[in-house]
Amino acid sequence: MEIIVSYNKNRTIKIFSNIEKLANHSADFLMKRVKDKSSFENVSIALSGGSTPKQIFKFIADNYAENIDWQKLKIFFGDERCVPPNHNDSNFKMAKEELFDKISIPGENIYRIQGEKEPVKEAERYSEILKSNLTHKNNLPQFDIVMLGLGEDGHTASIFPDQIDKFYSDKICEVAAHPQTNQNRITISGSVINNAKLIVFIVTGEKKANIISEILSESASSTMYPASLVSPKQGELIWMLDTEASQLLDSQIKQAGIIL
Numbered sequence: 303m304e305i306i307v308s309y310n311k312n313r314t315i316k317i318f319s320n321i322e323k324l325a326n327h328s329a330d331f332l333m334k335r336v337k338d339k340s341s342f343e344n345v346s347i348a349l350s351g352g353s354t355p356k357q358i359f360k361f362i363a364d365n366y367a368e369n370i371d372w373q374k375l376k377i378f379f380g381d382e383r384c385v386p387p388n389h390n391d392s393n394f395k396m397a398k399e400e401l402f403d404k405i406s407i408p409g410e411n412i413y414r415i416q417g418e419k420e421p422v423k424e425a426e427r428y429s430e431i432l433k434s435n436l437t438h439k440n441n442l443p444q445f446d447i448v449m450l451g452l453g454e455d456g457h458t459a460s461i462f463p464d465q466i467d468k469f470y471s472d473k474i475c476e477v478a479a480h481p482q483t484n485q486n487r488i489t490i491s492g493s494v495i496n497n498a499k500l501i502v503f504i505v506t507g508e509k510k511a512n513i514i515s516e517i518l519s520e521s522a523s524s525t526m527y528p529a530s531l532v533s534p535k536q537g538e539l540i541w542m543l544d545t546e547a548s549q550l551l552d553s554q555i556k557q558a559g560i561i562l
C-alpha cells in the first residue's frame with residue numbers, strides 16, 4: 303500500500319509500506335525521468351550519500367542495467383566525505399560497488415568529488431566541474447535531479463545545523479565539517495539544491511520519524527534544520543518515505559493522501 307499526498311503545488315509525499323517498495327518505486331521513478339528526457343539530451347543527477355541509497359542503487363543495477371541508455375546519464379555527487387575513493391566512508395565507493403560496477407556507464411559520465419584532495423581547492427574544482435557540465439538557470443548550475451538523504455539532526459547533503467549558513471552560500475560548493483567527527487565534507491550548497499528541476503528526499507527508518515514530523519509539519523523550530531530549507535525555486539520536491547519514517551506525521555497529511 304502506498305499513500306501519496308500532494309500537499310501543495312509541486313510538493314508530494316509518498317509513503318511506502320516497506321523499504322523494498324520504496325526502493326523499487328524510487329528507482330522506477332528516477333529511471334522513468336531518465337527515459338522521458340528526449341534521446342539527445344543528457345540527464346544530470348546528483349546522488350546522495352550515506353546508507354539509504356544503497357538499496358536504490360542495488361535495485362537499479364539489478365533491474366535497469368540493460369534498459370537504460372547510460373550514455374545519457376551524467377552522474378554527480380551532492381556531497382562527499384574528504385577521504386580517498388577506496389575508503390569505507392566514501393560515498394563514491396558505495397555507489398561504485400552497488401551501481402557503477404554493474405552498469406555500462408562511460409567513466410567520463412561519472413563526476414567524482416575527489417575527497418582525497420585538499421578540501422578548499424576541491425570545492426573550487428568541483429564548482430568549476432558543475433559550472434561547465436550542467437545547464438544554468440538563475441545564474442547557477444541546474445541539476446535535472448538531486449537525490450537527498452536526511453540526518454536525524456536535520457542535515458541534508460553535508461549541510462549541518464551548526465553550519466546552516468552554508469545552505470544559502472553564494473558558492474556552488476562548500477567545505478563543511480561533520481559536527482561530531484569533525485570529518486571534512488565537500489557539499490553542494492542549498493542554492494544549487496533549490497535550483498534543481500526535481501529534488502527527491504529518500505528517508506527510511508523510525509530513527510528519522512521525529513525529524514520528518516518536525517520538518518513536514520513545518521513546526522516553528524523546523525527552520526533550524528537545513529533540510530527544512532529545501533524548497534525548489536521552480537522545480538518539484540518529492541519525499542519518498544517508508545511507514546517507519548512517516549509514523550509521526552500528523553493525520554491531516556496522511557488523510558489528505560490518496561491510498562493506492
Ligand code: 6PG
Binds near residue numbers: 353457
Ligand atoms: C552523507 C549524506 C547525508 C546522508 C544523511 C542520511 O554523505 O552522509 O549525503 O546527507 O544522506 O546523513 O544518511 P543515512 O542514509 O545513512 O541515514
